[in-house]
Amino acid sequence: MRKIYLDxxxxxxxxxxxxxxxxxxFTETFGNASSIHSFGQDAKRALxxxxxxxxxxxxxxxxxxxxxxxxxxxxxxxxxxxxxxxxAKGNHIITTKIEHHAILHTCEALEKEGFEVTYLDVDAYGxxxxxxxxxxxxxxxVLVSIMYINNEIGTMQKIEEISKIVHEGGxxxxxxxxxxxxxxxxxxxxxxxxxxxxxxxxxxxxxxVGALYIKKGIRIHNLIEGGAQERKxxxxxxxxxxxxxxxxxxxxxxxxxxxxxxxxxxxxxxxVKGILASVDYVKYNGHPTERHPGNVNVCFEFIEGExxxxxxNAKGIGGSSGSACTSGSLDPSHVLLAIGLPHEIAHGSLRLxxxxxxxxxDVDYTIEALKxxxxxxxxxxxxxxxxxxxx
Amino acid sequence: MYTEKVMDHFMNPRNVGEIxxxxxxxxxGNVKCGDIMRIYIKxxxxxxKDIKFKTFGCGSAIAASSIATELIMGxxxxxxxxxxxxxxxxxxxxxxxxxxxxxxxAEQALKAAIYDYAHKNGKTYAGLEGFDPHEEHDHDHEVVxxxx
Numbered sequence: 001m002r003k004i005y006l007d008x009x010x011x012x013x014x015x016x017x018x019x020x021x022x023x024x025x026f027t028e029t030f031g032n033a034s035s036i037h038s039f040g041q042d043a044k045r046a047l048x049x050x051x052x053x054x055x056x057x058x059x060x061x062x063x064x065x066x067x068x069x070x071x072x073x074x075x076x077x078x079x080x081x082x083x084x085x086x087x088a089k090g091n092h093i094i095t096t097k098i099e100h101h102a103i104l105h106t107c108e109a110l111e112k113e114g115f116e117v118t119y120l121d122v123d124a125y126g127x128x129x130x131x132x133x134x135x136x137x138x139x140x141x142v143l144v145s146i147m148y149i150n151n152e153i154g155t156m157q158k159i160e161e162i163s164k165i166v167h168e169g170g171x172x173x174x175x176x177x178x179x180x181x182x183x184x185x186x187x188x189x190x191x192x193x194x195x196x197x198x199x200x201x202x203x204x205x206x207x208x209v210g211a212l213y214i215k216k217g218i219r220i221h222n223l224i225e226g227g228a229q230e231r232k233x234x235x236x237x238x239x240x241x242x243x244x245x246x247x248x249x250x251x252x253x254x255x256x257x258x259x260x261x262x263x264x265x266x267x268x269x270x271x272v273k274g275i276l277a278s279v280d281y282v283k284y285n286g287h288p289t290e291r292h293p294g295n296v297n298v299c300f301e302f303i304e305g306e307x308x309x310x311x312x313n314a315k316g317i318g319g320s321s322g323s324a325c326t327s328g329s330l331d332p333s334h335v336l337l338a339i340g341l342p343h344e345i346a347h348g349s350l351r352l353x354x355x356x357x358x359x360x361x362d363v364d365y366t367i368e369a370l371k372x373x374x375x376x377x378x379x380x381x382x383x384x385x386x387x388x389x390x391x
Numbered sequence: 392m393y394t395e396k397v398m399d400h401f402m403n404p405r406n407v408g409e410i411x412x413x414x415x416x417x418x419x420g421n422v423k424c425g426d427i428m429r430i431y432i433k434x435x436x437x438x439x440k441d442i443k444f445k446t447f448g449c450g451s452a453i454a455a456s457s458i459a460t461e462l463i464m465g466x467x468x469x470x471x472x473x474x475x476x477x478x479x480x481x482x483x484x485x486x487x488x489x490x491x492x493x494x495x496x497a498e499q500a501l502k503a504a505i506y507d508y509a510h511k512n513g514k515t516y517a518g519l520e521g522f523d524p525h526e527e528h529d530h531d532h533e534v535v536x537x538x539x
Binding site for chain 2: 302303304305306307310311314323324325332343344347379380381382383384385
């Protein structure tokens with residue numbers, strides 16, 4: 001059976017060049033980068049080489065990149081670390097209602113400690129209102145954390161304008177750029193970013209590696225205590241092979257950015273056009289242009305997302321959904337509710353994310369398959385025949 | 392995540408559709424929660440002569456509806472009312488704990504259809520005692536049944 005992966009925002013396959021880059025660091029240059037002998041010092045050199053390569057992709061100085069175990073750790077560290085280190089300044093955080101759970105659940109944990117959090121609304125496209133951000137700023141606002149690109153609906157925020165407002169208000173700006181990194185050109189200096197979370201496995205690198213960019217001078221406490229790794233800020237023996245893979249993936253993503261983005265956008269538009277032309281009662285979610293190049297998020301009325309995913313899977317297609325049944329809770333995705341979708345529409349959501357290995361044939365096959373499975377599920381749906389009866 | 396039986400009944404659901412001039416129709420669930428089940432029955436000599444369903448919901452909701460119609464087809468109404476959600480779960484070879492409410496929905500939809508039939512024909516059945524087809528479904532209540 002044909003197998004088509006359309007869940008690149010969940011994770012990506014590791015590119016062959018990345019695997020090759022990693023291999024020597026499992027068996028040859030395997031030393032502990034903290035050791036004084038040549039085995040350790042070789043690993044240390046590799047680590048610093050990787051750091052400068054990752055730093056270069058975002059216009060950062062090498063010593064502002066701290067390797068972590070991934071995006072979730074970076075998000076946890078940025079929020080907890082900055083809030084705990086700046087208690088003298090205040091106790092207020094501003095974020096949005098559509099953040100990843102790594103941000104939202106960290107905010108909830110901080111609220112239990114007594115910190116105050118403002119969750120900004122978003123419009124129907126998923127963008128925040130800049131005036132609402134200005135109005136939410138307080139003298140006690142320490143940190144504003146707003147994601148660059150949303151993982152579900154792909155909407156991009158106006159990062160430069162946001163950082164200006166944050167800095168005018170005297171606060172620190174963090175962005176969760178896990179979905180943006182490798183899909184848009186980021187320059188931390190020009191964009192006014194103080195802290196930024198990025199991850200390797202979303203850009204064809206290995207899982208379990210990420211980084212937090214921390215601008216010089218930002219006060220932040222440690223999240224992981226222990227040894228003196230990462231200039232005493234993040235303990236734990238460095239995952240050299242993973243970090244080398246991350247660096248290679250970052251480099252490839254940076255060098256091929258233009259071709260990558262245009263490939264994805266062409267396929268995204270083909271997929272969206274195909275779906276909208278072949279299925280009725282469908283809604284395209286997110287922003288029409290200010291969005292992740294490979295993200296398609298649609299809601300099919302009268303059917304439920306998990307049933308849709310299982311049916312697509314039976315045809316070899318891997319996608320994802322924000323329906324309640326796939327989230328493990330009783331409510332559909334917080335992002336779909338935040339852009340104003342009613343529960344019953346949000347239950348029928350489907351996210352298909354395109355990547356470097358997706359072809360036009362994959363897209364065309366998916367459009368055909370979707371048409372079939374949506375029709376099959378609708379024929380079973382008591383909601384659909386109400387509409388049919390009303391026609 | 393799902394057993395082969397669940398996937399079989401989801402991919403090839405039995406008795407999907409409607410019965411014209413059905414003797415009883417029952418619908419339970421709500422769109423907000425993401426699942427609605429409607430069951431149609433044809434009754435002859437106090438037996439379920441035919442049964443069909445339509446379901447809006449996840450894979451296990453569709454599979455539970457399908458297997459419930461198989462369990463019930465041909466039974467006397469008294470026996471049909473004795474079919475429990477546990478039998479539906481067992482027939483499916485098990486459901487993940489968060490999906491057990493789908494089997495409850497199937498049991499309730501059948502009861503609602505028989506209730507409709509009884510109501511239209513002035514009949515009473517012991518198995519319907521205390522059953523209210525308009526009762527709101529509360530997922531929180533249903534998860535109490537789950538054995539971990």
